[in-house]
Amino acid sequence: xxxxxxxxxxxxxxxxxxxxxxxxxxxxxxxxxxxxxxxxxxxxxxxxxxxxxxxxxxxxxxxxxxxxxxxxxxxxxxxxxxxxxxxxxxxxxxxxxxxxxxxxxxxxxxxxxxxxxxxxxxxxxxxxxxxxxxxxxxxxx
Amino acid sequence: xxxxxxxxxxxxxxxxxxxxxxxxxxxxxxxxxxxxxxxxxxxxxxxxxxxxxxxxxxxxxxxxxxxxxxxxxxxxxxxxxxxxxxxxxxxxxxxxxxxxxxxxxxxxxxxxxxxxxxxxxxxxxxxxxxxxxxxxxxxxx
Amino acid sequence: xxxxxxxxxxxxxxxxxxxxxxxxxxxxxxxxxxxxxxxxxxxxxxxxxxxxxxxxxxxxxxxxxxxxxxxxxxxxxxxxxxxxxxxxxxxxxxxxxxxxxxxxxxxxxxxxxxxxxxxxxxxxxxxxxxxxxxxxxxxxx
Amino acid sequence: xxxxxxxxxxxxxxxxxxxxxxxxxxxxxxxxxxxxxxxxxxxxxxxxxxxxxxxxxxxxxxxxxxxxxxxxxxxxxxxxxxxxxxxxxxxxxxxxxxxxxxxxxxxxxxxxxxxxxxxxxxxxxxxxxxxxxxxxxxxxx
Numbered sequence: 001x002x003x004x005x006x007x008x009x010x011x012x013x014x015x016x017x018x019x020x021x022x023x024x025x026x027x028x029x030x031x032x033x034x035x036x037x038x039x040x041x042x043x044x045x046x047x048x049x050x051x052x053x054x055x056x057x058x059x060x061x062x063x064x065x066x067x068x069x070x071x072x073x074x075x076x077x078x079x080x081x082x083x084x085x086x087x088x089x090x091x092x093x094x095x096x097x098x099x100x101x102x103x104x105x106x107x108x109x110x111x112x113x114x115x116x117x118x119x120x121x122x123x124x125x126x127x128x129x130x131x132x133x134x135x136x137x138x139x140x141x
Numbered sequence: 142x143x144x145x146x147x148x149x150x151x152x153x154x155x156x157x158x159x160x161x162x163x164x165x166x167x168x169x170x171x172x173x174x175x176x177x178x179x180x181x182x183x184x185x186x187x188x189x190x191x192x193x194x195x196x197x198x199x200x201x202x203x204x205x206x207x208x209x210x211x212x213x214x215x216x217x218x219x220x221x222x223x224x225x226x227x228x229x230x231x232x233x234x235x236x237x238x239x240x241x242x243x244x245x246x247x248x249x250x251x252x253x254x255x256x257x258x259x260x261x262x263x264x265x266x267x268x269x270x271x272x273x274x275x276x277x278x279x280x281x282x
Numbered sequence: 283x284x285x286x287x288x289x290x291x292x293x294x295x296x297x298x299x300x301x302x303x304x305x306x307x308x309x310x311x312x313x314x315x316x317x318x319x320x321x322x323x324x325x326x327x328x329x330x331x332x333x334x335x336x337x338x339x340x341x342x343x344x345x346x347x348x349x350x351x352x353x354x355x356x357x358x359x360x361x362x363x364x365x366x367x368x369x370x371x372x373x374x375x376x377x378x379x380x381x382x383x384x385x386x387x388x389x390x391x392x393x394x395x396x397x398x399x400x401x402x403x404x405x406x407x408x409x410x411x412x413x414x415x416x417x418x419x420x421x422x423x
Numbered sequence: 424x425x426x427x428x429x430x431x432x433x434x435x436x437x438x439x440x441x442x443x444x445x446x447x448x449x450x451x452x453x454x455x456x457x458x459x460x461x462x463x464x465x466x467x468x469x470x471x472x473x474x475x476x477x478x479x480x481x482x483x484x485x486x487x488x489x490x491x492x493x494x495x496x497x498x499x500x501x502x503x504x505x506x507x508x509x510x511x512x513x514x515x516x517x518x519x520x521x522x523x524x525x526x527x528x529x530x531x532x533x534x535x536x537x538x539x540x541x542x543x544x545x546x547x548x549x550x551x552x553x554x555x556x557x558x559x560x561x562x563x564x
Contacts, residue, residue, distance in 0.1 A: 012315045013329065013440060014448060018497055020441040024202050025169035032165065033294045047295065048357030061165050065206035074441055075330030153456045154470065158295060159302040159356055166296060174435045188436065189498030215300055216471030306455065306484050310448035343447050347488035 003138045004083040005038035011076045021071040028064065031096045031108045034082040035059070038094065042137040054134070056116045057125055062091070063111040070105040072098065078105070084138045090114050090127030144279045145224040146179035152217045162212040169205060172237045172249045175223040176200070179235065183278045195275070197257045198266055203232070204252040211246040213239065219246070225279045231255050231268030285420045286365040287320035293358045303353040310346065313378045313390045316364040317341070320376065324419045336416070338398045339407055344373070345393040352387040354380065360387070366420045372396050372409025426561045427506040428461035434499045444494040451487065454519045454531045457505040458482070461517065465560040477557070479539045480548055485514070486534040493528040495521065501528070507561045513537050513550030 009030070017023040036047035045053045072078060078098050085095040096108035116128040150171070158164040177188035186194045213219060219239050226236040237249035257269040291312070299305040318329035327335045354360060360380050367377040378390035398410040432453070440446040459470035468476045495501060501521050508518040519531035539551040 012311070013318060014311045014314050014446050016441045017436060018439045018441065018443040019199065019201070023437050024173065024205060025166040025437060028166035028169055029294070029296045032296050036295060046357050048355070058160065060160075060212075061209060063206070063208050064165060065204070067204050068202060071201075073330070075328050153452070154299060154459060155305050155307060155452045155455050157300045159298045159300065161300040164296050170435070170437045173437050177436060187498050189496070214471070216469050301481065301483075306487060307448040307451035310451055314447065340442065342442070342494075343491060345488070345490050346447060347486070349486050350484055353483075 001140055002083045002085070003038075003042050003140070004081050005034060005041045006079065006081050007034070007037065009078050009080065011072055011074055011078060013074055016074045019071075021073050024066070024068070027066055027098070027106055027108060030080065030098070031064065031066075031082075031094070031110055032061075034080055034096055035094050035110060035112070038082045038084070043134065054114075054131070056114060056128055058115060059112045060115050060125065061110055061112050064108065066106060066108040068106055070100065070103060072100055072105050076100050085109070087130060087135050087138070090129055092130065142281055143224045143226070144179075144183050144281070145222050146175060146182045147220065147222050148175070148178065150219050150221065152213055152215055152219060154215055157215045160212075162214050165207070165209070168207055168209075168239070168247055168249060171221065171239070172205065172207075172223075172235070172251055173202075175221055175237055176235050176251060176253070179223045179225070184275065195255075195272070197255060197269055199256060200253045201256050201266065202251055202253050205249065207247060207249040209247055211241065211244060213241055213246050217241050226250070228271060228276050228279070231270055233271065283422055284365040284367070285320075285324050285422070286363050287316060287323045288361065288363045289316070289319065291360050291362065293354055293356055293360060295356055298356045301353075303355050306348070306350070309348055309380070309388055309390060312362065312380070313346065313348075313364075313376070313392055314343075316362055316378055317376050317392060317394070320364045320366070325416065336396075336413070338396060338410055340397060341394045342397050342407065343392055343394050346390065348388060348390040350388055352382065352385060354382055354387050358382050367391070369412060369417050369420070372411055374412065424563055425506040425508070426461075426465050426563070427504050428457060428464045429502065429504050430457070430460065432501050432503065434495055434497055434501060436497055439497045442494075444496050447489070447491070450489055450521070450529055450531060453503065453521070454487065454489075454505075454517075454533055455484075457503055457519055458517050458533060458535070461505045461507070466557065477537075477554070479537060479551055481538060482535045483538050483548065484533055484535050486532075488532050490530040491528075492530065493523065493526060495523055495528050499523050508532070510553060510558050510561070513552055515553065 015026045051058050080098050082096045086093045091113045094110040098106040113127045114130045115125040118124045118126040156167045192199050223237045227234045232254045235251040239247040254268045255271045256266040259265045259267040297308045333340050364378045368375045373395045376392040380388040395409045396412045397407040400406045400408040438449045474481050503521050505519045509516045514536045517533040521529040536550045537553045538548040541547045541549040
């Protein structure tokens with residue numbers, strides 16, 4: 001099992017909609033925050049220092065999906081678990097699982113690029129090769 | 142081509158992140174708002190009256206995905222187009238396309254349920270049959 | 283000094299704007315969450331059980347203000363401290379202070395009502411008398 | 424009466440909380456967007472070109488307050504009106520008024536700085552003198 005970042009959070013009033021459940025866009029905020037924290041946990045680099053530490057522009061999102069299995073309500077205590085499910089040369093997938101009382105409630109998948117400015121056109125971003133020692137940090141202990 | 146709802150919007154400062162582009166969760170707010178407006182346009186029913194008008198609980202989201210093709214920046218004028226790509230017995234798919242200057246920038250797909258409270262357990266939701274005359278309203282003119 | 287709720291949080295990418303600092307609306311999410319947590323800490327009642335526990339509708343906000351003293355950036359570690367600054371018969375003020383590295387960065391003040399449904403018109407809310415034993419829980423130890 | 428920017432908006436599902444009314448932080452998104460649009464309407468400069476057009480860093484917010492007079496619900500049609508209530512040498516106040524069915528529901532006030540990078544320390548911002556011809560554009564016709 002790959003290196004996994006876990007945190008627990010409690011759903012706030014302002015994250016919920018008139019049906020009393022978390023509004024869907026809020027889950028993508030949680031996914032994004034968890035990806036940064038997963039990298040921080042694996043690489044011991046603060047999120048706002050990640051780009052400089054690895055000479056990249058960042059890790060922009062190219063695809064994301066979510067599957068809502070059970071509604072999550074105001075006050076629910078949510079266990080989140082995030083891990084890299086696949087590394088490719090210059091992109092990777094992150095899997096997020098949110099559970100309440102041990103039952104899976106929301107699943108998310110992000111595809112992100114390890115991106116740097118293109119030498120021929122610095123206004124544009126391109127995929128850079130993910131260093132082997134970065135990948136190694138996410139491997140099972 | 143199915144009935145399509147279109148609106149133009151201009152990206153606000155508060156929708157953008159430190160890279161100067163729309164933060165991904167904001168697109169799901171746009172998708173959600175467009176789905177309500179698509180139903181309003183097709184059925185001539187205000188979003189907040191949709192549930193009562195059709196005797197349902199609502200149209201909860203069960204799956205959503207987005208594909209980020211080109212970054213969208215602060216001040217960009219975005220053309221959005223949303224339509225039902227498929228109706229099934231009690232669920233349906235909504236396709237959202239966001240373009241800037243005629244180029245597709247973001248694609249989104251939602252799967253939603255035409256949901257009512259279950260008779261055996263009103264605390265739970267179940268899929269109800271989507272009325273034929275609802276489906277007919279979304280057909281090509 | 284009144285009973286004070288404190289928590290530390292780290293600013294996320296998605297909370298920041300193109301200037302790289304927290305977008306102002308995000309602070310009101312923090313204030314709101316802290317008020318619920320302040321009540322939870324003082325009264326030992328979960329936020330989503332507060333209304334039922336005290337036979338009220340809720341604690342709606344009637345006024346709020348914020349003063350931005352220093353910008354707060356992506357990755358900043360923020361110490362938050364929230365307390366009731368004044369109780370009146372059926373309303374109260376909450377003071378929120380956010381500091382980074384020991385320096386006050388943002389101050390917020392909310393005025394909220396201890397509200398119940400009006401007997402003459404249950405569609406409307408009115409102020410209810412805040413119980414003395416609620417007020418006592420927020421007094422200095 | 425000063426130059427006033429007006430727009431109408433319809434409250435979305437995702438802007439509302441479990442009480443079915445607009446969550447307070449959403450109003451600050453509306454205030455912010457309206458301030459940019461007020462400047463666009465008065466100065467004929469796109470929001471994302473404002474800083475460059477006037478050689479400033481931007482118009483950062485230093486104080487903001489809101490007064491919630493009547494709840495605004497999902498589906499409500501809101502008339503917004505925003506104007507500069509006062510100009511000072513390097514700062515100004517913006518007043519926002521949101522009405523539903525002709526009744527004032529929310530009032531907001533922002534204080535912002537006409538800010539540029541300080542010559543002695545470009546990391547810091549300072550107030551710059553607001554040009555007379557900018558101020559003139561906001562005067563009553």
